[in-house]
Amino acid sequence: MLVPLSNVPRDYDWGSRDAIARLQGRPASATPEAELWFGDHPGAPAIVEDGTGRTLDAWIADEGEERGLTGPLPFLLKLLAADAPLSIQAHPTLDQARVGYAREELSSVPRDAPHRNYRDANHKPEVIVAIEGDFEALAGFRPADELVELLDVLGVDDPDVARLRAGLLAGGGGAGSAIASFVGALLAGKVGGAAALIAAAHSRGVSRFADDLAALEWIEGAYPGDPGVVVALLMNRIVLTEGDALFVPAGVPHAYLRGFGVEIMAASDNVLRGGLTPKHVDVPELLRVLDTRPGRVELLAPEAATPGVEIFAPPVPDFSLTRVTREAATDPETVLQLVGPAIAVATRGRPRLHGVGGSLALTPGVACLITPDEGSVRVGGTGDVFFAQPGR
Incomplete structure (x- = not known):
């Protein structure tokens, strides 16, 4: 059976006013349109266009079994249109999600509480495919040698930065540990050189990092004073052209910066944030799930x-x-x-x-x-x- 679906775009502040509207052939919206969800996730289930007004989760409960659909969909499909940076975030593994969800349920944390980390017991790997122009993202931490080179270009004299550099030069697991310690201190507001790093990025000279530092200046303009700006500095900047795909597994920090794409993910709403957001940032829990190993991120080849x-x-x-x-x-x-x-x-x-x-x-x-x-x-x-x- 072919069941037509529609939905109302999510109006998150970082969304585009015209990308989804342009795709659908209608005038630009007066408010941001960030995501259009097609799935049965209770956060914004699709509408079944059969005249009943039912949402897809209700339709599946009523009619799914006779059509061979006996439970919730394991995935959520979205159109995602960003004109401003999304928060830096990471998602838990399946085991981490189950443990975290059970812990917060046992502690009677309301599922809609702003400080809740685990709203379900599922993991949330995801793929984004660019469908129009360039799609810009951050994903994973830069290779250790590249991070050292970048820190040397910025030339900030700060003990926390010096410790990070030494840990990166140590190689092996020491590099990941150094990144974890630095990021944890950053998000807790304990890195004295954070402002100096941002200022050095603003005064960049001609270097092979010029495009990355220009992007960082734009990010900082959207989130002035946010410690996540320095986290973004440590991350790989990736530009997808039309048809390119990025896979983000559990633990990998990422942030979509701008662009239009089709996104698919496991049906979950578990997000641990790491900056570029006014929302709750649980630093200890983020560090439990965060993959801080440095290295390049390969695109997902079809x-x-x-x-x-x-x-x-x-x-x-x-x-x-x-x-x-x-x-x-x-x-x-x-x-x-x-x-x-x-x-x-x-x-x-x-x-x-x-x-x-x-x-x-x-x-x-x-x-x-x-x-x-x-x-x-x-x-x-x-x-x-x-x-x-x-x-x-």
């Missing part, structure tokens, strides 16, 4: 399954993401075998889905649920469609 079909398959069981691209309506239909339930969202053109239970035309920014009893779907028309499915 598997070319058949002509026009790319599969982004990270090493997690919760989800995979398939992109179907069609350039000519006269081409033979693209047949896609499905693994369990799927959600499809169009990002370009006028594709049309055909299943046993009927056909459905999609336009950019419009989505549908494909129930497990379909088994496969045929894609006609033109454009791009992303399919979220359980992992293979």
Whole structure:
């Protein structure tokens, strides 16, 4: 069965006023539109466009079992449009999430409390695929030798910075420990040289870090005085071009800075923040889950399954993401075998889905649920469609 879905964009402050609106062919919004959720997550479940007004979680409870869908979806699919930096954050492993959730439940911390860290017992690995222009992000800590070079370029005389540099030069596990100690002290407001590092970044000369330092100046302009600005300085800056994908596993610090993409993640809302936010930052808990090992972050290369079909398959069981691209309506239909339930969202053109239970035309920014009893779907028309499915 093909079930048409819609939703209302989330109006987070960092969102774009025109990216999602432009995709959907409507005027720019008067308020930011940051994320459009397509899933059954209770935070913002999709609306089923069958005239009943039901949300997707309610529809699954009412009708899912007869269509082979017996529980909540293991993934959440989003359109994400950022015009300003999101918070630096990391997500727990599955075991960490279960322990943390049980601990906060036992302590009777309200699930909607601002200081709550674990709102469910699930992990939250995620993938972002750029769909328009460049998508700029931070992910992981820079390689140790690059961090040393950067600190030397900035030339800040501070004992905490000197200890970080010495730990990085020690190599091995010492580099990660040095980063953890420095980040913990930063977020606790105990690094005296933090302001000097930012000032040195502002007065940068010509160097191979010029683009990174320019980005840092822009970040600091959005969050003046936030200790996360210096955390951002330590991180890899990554620019995705259209079609590039970034996979963020548990523990890896990351922040999306600006751009438009399709995001898929495990169905969770567990976030440990590390700066660039007015929200709660639990430094000890963040350090428990944070992966502070320095190194480069590789992009997630897609598997070319058949002509026009790319599969982004990270090493997690919760989800995979398939992109179907069609350039000519006269081409033979693209047949896609499905693994369990799927959600499809169009990002370009006028594709049309055909299943046993009927056909459905999609336009950019419009989505549908494909129930497990379909088994496969045929894609006609033109454009791009992303399919979220359980992992293979």
